[in-house]
Amino acid sequence: QVQLVESGGGLVQAGGSLRLSCAASGLTFSSYSMGWFRQAPGKEREFVAGIWSGGATYYADSVKGRFTISRDNTKNTVYLQMNNLKPEDTAVYYCAADRNGHRWVPNAMDYWGKGTLVTVSS
Numbered sequence: 001q002v003q004l005v006e007s008g009g010g011l012v013q014a015g016g017s018l019r020l021s022c023a024a025s026g027l028t029f030s031s032y033s034m035g036w037f038r039q040a041p042g043k044e045r046e047f048v049a050g051i052w053s054g055g056a057t058y059y060a061d062s063v064k065g066r067f068t069i070s071r072d073n074t075k076n077t078v079y080l081q082m083n084n085l086k087p088e089d090t091a092v093y094y095c096a097a098d099r100n101g102h103r104w105v106p107n108a109m110d111y112w113g114k115g116t117l118v119t120v121s122s
Contacts (some may be wrong), residue, residue: 002026002111004095009116012085016120020080022095022113029076033101035109036069036080038091038118045094047104049080058104063089085120092117 008020020036035050049069050058057069068081078095093116096109 002097004097004111004113006093006095006113006116009093009118011119011121014085014087014120014122016085017081017083018085018118020082020093020095020116020118022078022080024076024078024095024097027097027111030073032097032099032110034069034071034078035096035098035104036078037094037096037106037109038089039094039115040088040091043091045106047106048093050101050104051078052101082118085118087120087122090118090120 003025005023006020008018012018031053033052036048037045038048039045047060048063049067051069051071066084071078095113097111098109
């Protein structure tokens with residue numbers, strides 16, 4: 001079955017950096033669009049960054065210029081490099097896979113990981 005396993009979360013001070021990883025198995029990784037979403041306490045899950053199977057990327061305005069998504073199809077892994085982190089970036093970050101890559105919204109994604117917690121202290 002399909003598994004997406006996130007790692008790399010943790011506690012960091014404002015202005016710091018983290019790199020999240022998502023290892024995928026059970027799917028033809030190179031054919032899938034991969035996205036990162038996040039959910040803060042009491043808030044809805046929101047899109048953060050996405051990368052299509054061809055390598056093009058797309059970002060939420062709130063993270064543009066600070067976060068970078070990338071993928072390594074030889075390792076079936078997608079990454080999210082997060083720089084200049086802010087307290088408002090605190091959330092559980094989820095990796096998701098989408099076969100079609102049409103829309104970057106939660107209900108369009110086919111598979112989800114269980115998430116990794118990122119906490120940014122002020």
